[in-house]
Amino acid sequence: MQIIYWLLIAVMVxxxxxxxxxxxxxSSLILIAIIVWGIVSSSFAAIKIPLIVTIIVxxxxxxxxxxxxxxxxxxxxxxKWGQIGAIVGLVVGFLGLLPTLPFGGxxxxxxxxxxxGAIIGEYIYRREFGLAVKAGIGIVVGSLVGNLIQGxxxxxxxxxxxxxxxxxxxxx
Numbered sequence: 378m379q380i381i382y383w384l385l386i387a388v389m390v391x392x393x394x395x396x397x398x399x400x401x402x403x404s405s406l407i408l409i410a411i412i413v414w415g416i417v418s419s420s421f422a423a424i425k426i427p428l429i430v431t432i433i434v435x436x437x438x439x440x441x442x443x444x445x446x447x448x449x450x451x452x453x454x455x456x457k458w459g460q461i462g463a464i465v466g467l468v469v470g471f472l473g474l475l476p477t478l479p480f481g482g483x484x485x486x487x488x489x490x491x492x493x494g495a496i497i498g499e500y501i502y503r504r505e506f507g508l509a510v511k512a513g514i515g516i517v518v519g520s521l522v523g524n525l526i527q528g529x530x531x532x533x534x535x536x537x538x539x540x541x542x543x544x545x546x547x548x549x
Contacts (some may be wrong), residue, residue, distance in 0.1 A: 381417050382546045385410040389535045396438065396522045396531035404435040404527070407534050412449045416544065423545050427538035434534040445526065449519015455512035458502035459495040463516045464487070466494020492517045 389409040396403030408431045415424040470490020491538055495513035500506060 378418070378463060379546060382414070382542070385414050386535075386539070389496075389538065392477075393531045397528035404431065404438045404531050404534065407431055407531060408435055411538055414538075418542075418545070420545070423542060424538075426541050427534065430537045431534040434530045438530055439480060441523050441526045441530070445519045445523025447519070448462050449515045449517070449522065450512065452519070453512045453515020455495065455499060455516055456509065459499035459512040459516055460511070462494035462496070462501075463491040463513070463520070464494070465498070466490035466492065469494065479506020491520060 382417065389407045391401070392406035394403075395401030395406055408428075411424050411427050412432055415421045415428070418424075421428075434500055449455075467487065468492050470487050470493075493515050494514040496509045499509035499512040503509060
């Protein structure tokens with residue numbers, strides 16, 4: 378039972394990483410691990426609180442993601458073109474269509490893609506390079522702040538799970 382518990386904790390750590398790094402499942406992975414623990418331990422009463430907390434975290438994460446990107450874009454004066462460019466840049470960067478260096482690969486694309494996409498989108502719309510760069514940086518900074526908040530929420534969900542289930546697992 379303890380081996381399964383530690384494996385699920387490892388899955389949750391990947392979920393924490395995924396809450397911060399785009400393209401890796403985040404809070405949903407934590408939620409799945411908690412549900413699996415409820416099935417394995419045959420005790421849904423033991424996971425009631427972590428399950429509720431994680432569902433709230435999952436909903437908050439979605440809201441934080443959109444809100445942080447929106448606020449970052451608005452603060453920098455970005456248009457919808459910049460936001461669309463950032464999304465396209467993320468997809469193109471993740472798929473590795475951006476030139477990659479000997480290190481980094483898709484991770485580098487995930488980091489640079491939204492910035493370049495936002496700048497290109499804004500430049501197409503405004504035709505002013507300085508404003509396009511400012512808007513691109515604003516979108517990326519907003520997304521990074523949102524990812525940081527999502528990571529903190531994911532850590533909180535895992536901590537609640539561990540605090541509520543640890544005594545059950547290691548008391549015997």
